[in-house]
Amino acid sequence: MVLKGFDRPDQPAIPGALPAESRSVKVMIAGGFGTGKTTMVRSVSDIRPLTTEETLTQASADVDHLIGITDKQETTVSLDFGRIGINDQLVLYLFGTPGQERFWFLWNGLFKGALGAVVLVDTRRLASSFRAIEEMERQNVPFVIGLNVFPDSKEHPIDEVRDALDVPQHTPIITCDARDRKSSRDVLIALIHHLKDRSAATLEPR
Numbered sequence: 001m002v003l004k005g006f007d008r009p010d011q012p013a014i015p016g017a018l019p020a021e022s023r024s025v026k027v028m029i030a031g032g033f034g035t036g037k038t039t040m041v042r043s044v045s046d047i048r049p050l051t052t053e054e055t056l057t058q059a060s061a062d063v064d065h066l067i068g069i070t071d072k073q074e075t076t077v078s079l080d081f082g083r084i085g086i087n088d089q090l091v092l093y094l095f096g097t098p099g100q101e102r103f104w105f106l107w108n109g110l111f112k113g114a115l116g117a118v119v120l121v122d123t124r125r126l127a128s129s130f131r132a133i134e135e136m137e138r139q140n141v142p143f144v145i146g147l148n149v150f151p152d153s154k155e156h157p158i159d160e161v162r163d164a165l166d167v168p169q170h171t172p173i174i175t176c177d178a179r180d181r182k183s184s185r186d187v188l189i190a191l192i193h194h195l196k197d198r199s200a201a202t203l204e205p206r
Contacts, residue, residue, distance in 0.1 A: 032128025045082025
């Protein structure tokens with residue numbers, strides 16, 4: 001397995017220490033197989049990301065179903081890792097989960113310490129992200145939905161997507177392009193606002 005991003009010791013992947021006043025937050029990038037998790041981590045990370053992608057082979061054809069994503073050639077087998085500074089005070093550490101069912105046993109360890117998550121959804125294959133949403137709810141991890149737009153994706157009203165995913169009104173749903181740094185960053189900022197809103201609601205008198 002090649003840990004891409006740590007293969008050139010002459011160019012260290014992680015820059016110097018963060019400012020003492022910075023606060024770091026662990027964020028999950030989850031979703032089904034082929035929804036764009038690795039792409040998002042790569043596009044938005046301030047550092048050269050660590051990825052654990054392996055080439056898809058014919059041997060995995062029976063378990064890695066490529067319906068709708070026939071051009072996919074690699075898949076994450078452990079995790080993706082990146083980092084982005086939202087501002088001088090807040091740094092997000094991004095952990096991308098593997099999407100295939102045979103690697104779901106890794107999720108429990110990845111969830112430890114996570115304050116929130118982005119669940120990426122491919123509207124062509126909504127069911128592929130059901131498990132990720134269920135896991136967020138089971139682990140009680142606040143999350144936002146990122147509707148990753150693919151070239152042949154059809155437009156759907158947000159309310160219809162919300163009903164199809166069965167997520168509550170207070171869960172933000174944001175359309176995005178995981179290939180675009182600004183678009184991916186906007187999803188992460190939406191997650192931070194969601195976490196702040198939840199925190200404020202918890203502190204309100206009852």
